[in-house]
Amino acid sequence: MKIPKSFQGQRWNPVLPVLDRAFPDAAERNDFVAADSDAHLLDAYSRTVSGVVEDVRDAVVHISVRLNNSGGRSGGSGSGFVITPDGYLATNSHVVHDAKEILVTLADGETFPARLVGDDPDSDLAIIRVNAPQLQHAHFGNSAKLRVGQIAVAIGNPLGFQQTVTAGVISALGRTMRSQSGRLMENIIQTDAALNPGNSGGPLVNSHGEVIGVNTAIIPSAQGICFAIASNTAEFIAAWLIKEGRIRRAWLGLQGQTAPIHPRIARYLGLQPAQGILILHVETGGPAAQAGLREGDLIVGFKDHPIAGMDELQRLLVGSEIGVKSPLKIVRGSFLAALEIVPAEVR
Numbered sequence: 001m002k003i004p005k006s007f008q009g010q011r012w013n014p015v016l017p018v019l020d021r022a023f024p025d026a027a028e029r030n031d032f033v034a035a036d037s038d039a040h041l042l043d044a045y046s047r048t049v050s051g052v053v054e055d056v057r058d059a060v061v062h063i064s065v066r067l068n069n070s071g072g073r074s075g076g077s078g079s080g081f082v083i084t085p086d087g088y089l090a091t092n093s094h095v096v097h098d099a100k101e102i103l104v105t106l107a108d109g110e111t112f113p114a115r116l117v118g119d120d121p122d123s124d125l126a127i128i129r130v131n132a133p134q135l136q137h138a139h140f141g142n143s144a145k146l147r148v149g150q151i152a153v154a155i156g157n158p159l160g161f162q163q164t165v166t167a168g169v170i171s172a173l174g175r176t177m178r179s180q181s182g183r184l185m186e187n188i189i190q191t192d193a194a195l196n197p198g199n200s201g202g203p204l205v206n207s208h209g210e211v212i213g214v215n216t217a218i219i220p221s222a223q224g225i226c227f228a229i230a231s232n233t234a235e236f237i238a239a240w241l242i243k244e245g246r247i248r249r250a251w252l253g254l255q256g257q258t259a260p261i262h263p264r265i266a267r268y269l270g271l272q273p274a275q276g277i278l279i280l281h282v283e284t285g286g287p288a289a290q291a292g293l294r295e296g297d298l299i300v301g302f303k304d305h306p307i308a309g310m311d312e313l314q315r316l317l318v319g320s321e322i323g324v325k326s327p328l329k330i331v332r333g334s335f336l337a338a339l340e341i342v343p344a345e346v347r
Contacts, residue, residue, distance in 0.1 A: 052153045079215070085136075156215060157199070167193055168192035195218045258276075258310060279298070299329070322344065323343070
């Protein structure tokens, strides 16, 4: 069989002679082939998203809360997802924080009261539990393997519309943002999968049906810029909240702000970068006071790490530092000094 000249150099397909007869005009024939290929690609994408939804949607819940009303709001709602078959669910801290009553509605419409197991406003994550056995649950994926551009599917209850699905891609990795407590959250995922109020706490899922993030925030004035807490962070926090009900973090007992060091002093002391944490207040009896720190000192190092701002110091004050004597490097006046400090647990 002779291959038509318009298809020479392409992979031969027995359908081509039929197309050749049906579309004598080469331009029409090529348009038909391109449209058919696009249809197959779109169909594959649709099947992927539909398959993900089939795998995960039964684990996604609607959460409604009645608050203690200390902040002026009487209630609210959000999303969450089941992470164990015996009723543990993950959601955002800001969804259930200060809740007096929590109600969880499963995918089948059945509603259960829930209790707060653990809450960590610093990471905007919380664990709640319902008394319902053998629940369909989602599985965490490895967010360290994410790549920009891969498919991301968000499932939740935006604006009260339950089991709403949106799809997009991972737009960026390694973002940082502030939690409502003011602490810096790292390794945040940026996605263009549309989120709206009520999506908070719902899962962001990859093409394998694994949870790769917990949807947490949107930028109201922007389009297609949404954020999720990475699954590796969420899984770690969830394990500790289930075990202890809280996350242990170290505390130095001081207030400070990022401040520059005079370039001449920085060159003389060999400090790079030329900034540190200016201590504004030292709490009486706290670790900083016991270490001999004073207002006006500049913290420039903790253990073997240079410190250029509060966020860097907070990042190092993990639970394993509690009760551990550690070297602290400061600038006092125009001199470099070394002290030892023993971080305590956050009160």
